[in-house]
């Protein structure tokens with residue numbers, strides 16, 4: 001990694017990362033990929049988010065589904081932990097609550113494979129800094 | 132911006148980015164604000180922007196952040212410090228932890244911006260050792276920021292250096308108070324000292340020190356990026372921006388929420404929070420933790436901001452919000468917080484050390500049904516003395532839960548004292564288990580389950596509980612299939 005020495009360096013790095021992300025996010029290109037994030041703040045971990053993450057990584061590989069599985073911070077829905085967000089290329093991310101291993105399995109089989117919704121979706125209920 | 136009640140500014144990246152990967156932060160504009168400050172703004176410009184944003188401290192007091200930075204910037208010294216207060220001692224609060232775990236770079240970046248503004252090159256984060264995940268992610272974030280040259284020496288090719296270290300607290304509530312926090316970092320006992328001198332004049336190692344809360348810092352980069360005039364459009368006249376609350380207690384959607392200042396308690400509890408669990412009736416909500424007070428039905432439509440909460444007899448505090456329903460006994464709630472205060476008082480000054488203990492004893496007497504009506508005036512008088520004469524904020528606010536429950540639930544105190552009854556059915560010493568003879572079929576199930584043999588009666592005849600023997604364990608009531616056992 002070369003150090004960031006000027007603001008132009010930072011802008012360049014940010015723009016590169018953003019275009020990479022945009023490619024991964026949008027459908028129909030070689031970089032498109034399913035992105036799964038697991039809420040792993042202290043409360044997520046305490047409710048079993050680690051097991052869910054381990055399961056997802058293993059199950060997706062076994063079932064030959066290409067996806068990036070990563071951790072993120074607390075999504076805010078303590079009442080429904082563990083929570084995960086699933087983003088399919090070209091679609092908005094969907095947040096699922098109450099995700100244990102069985103639920104994660106159902107999410108793979110139904111939502112990821114066949115676009116069928118499963119119970120436990122937490123609707124977006126906030127504005128972001130951009131809208 | 133009216134579709135949803137919440138807006139995520141502080142929580143913008145929380146639950147979105149991988150906090151252990153700096154590139155995910157950078158992709159979402161992290162360190163752009165720092166770059167803008169260093170390359171396009173003078174320290175005075177930065178302070179002016181923060182002042183104009185109207186940002187006030189989220190650690191409890193609501194002191195204007197820009198003004199605090201300005202004072203620190205004007206105190207000259209060979210070394211100054213930026214301190215992030217991540218002690219988060221309020222029971223039930225976890226906003227700061229979530230921000231540090233979910234978006235550590237926002238706090239690091241803001242500390243560097245503050246350092247640039249006040250002329251400090253060293254930052255310290257005082258964090259409780261009970262937050263291992265937050266500590267781990269902060270360490271990773273600091274290492275990555277150093278590696279990318281976003282912290283360290285000559286940031287953005289300028290002459291500005293900034294380094295951040297962690298300091299661990301042992302989890303004493305009083306160590307969240309800024310003078311006490313500074314003493315604790317110096318290796319001294321975590322006891323407060325009288326202000327002035329304020330930390331901005333004489334803080335860590337006697338040098339000018341700017342102390343801000345985690346959430347206060349987390350607002351800073353966005354203010355710089357989007358401008359003060361973007362930020363100060365959100366909120367009320369005197370409280371700008373948003374506030375993160377840890378919504379807890381008897382509410383359906385327990386969790387972390389972020390709302391514009393000026394949102395009402397009703398919107399928070401009934402819309403975002405989804406109302407009270409099990410269809411019960413709302414009774415009160417405690418804001419401000421042990422320093423705050425309880426708010427009731429009549430406050431539900433008050434817009435939440437620093438000044439309105441104080442006017443209503445509570446305070447913003449750090450953002451814990453504990454919702455209570457009809458089953459909560461308000462005398463016990465006051466007792467719970469006093470118990471906490473007595474435990475956490477550092478003992479340096481007598482009003483707090485002795486006074487709070489006496490308050491606790493009075494409350495205990497009342498919950499045992501041994502109180503007298505004069506106790507209520509005693510509670511009030513003593514509370515006022517403790518508030519007026521304690522050395523630090525802990526003692527100055529500790530009687531608030533007592534005063535606000537006295538104000539809002541006076542009848543409940545009277546019921547404990549005069550009728551020896553706890554209307555919420557919480558105070559064990561005032562409960563009596565009782566069998567309604569008409570409902571009892573004499574199945575003997577209760578007598579068999581009673582651990583102390585307090586229940587007598589012939590088979591197929593109504594049974595009877597000897598309240599002298601009963602230890603109020605509730606086992607009989609759970610067992611009775613005929614709803615014959617009640618608590619009186």
Ligand SMILES: Cc1cc2nc3c(=O)[nH]c(=O)nc-3n(C[C@H](O)[C@H](O)[C@H](O)COP(=O)(O)O)c2cc1C
Nearest residue numbers: 188189190216219220307308309343344347524525
């Ligand atoms: C007993 C006591 C406990 C406190 N605990 C905290 C705390 O846990 N976190 C915090 O940020 N501020 C806490 N404060 C407030 C700090 O003293 C200080 O005002 C604050 O960190 C300043 O930051 P701000 O201006 O950004 O709010 C506490 C104050 C008192 C009196």
Ligand code: SF4
Nearest residue numbers: 478479480483523526
């Ligand atoms: S008010 Fe309480 S916590 Fe504060 S200095 Fe006095 S004894 Fe210590």
Ligand code: SF4
Nearest residue numbers: 571572574575577611
């Ligand atoms: S369990 Fe209920 S019905 Fe049976 S003896 Fe006890 S009180 Fe009566």
Ligand code: SF4
Nearest residue numbers: 581601602604605607
């Ligand atoms: S409450 Fe417990 S001790 Fe009292 S009568 Fe029932 S079972 Fe016995």
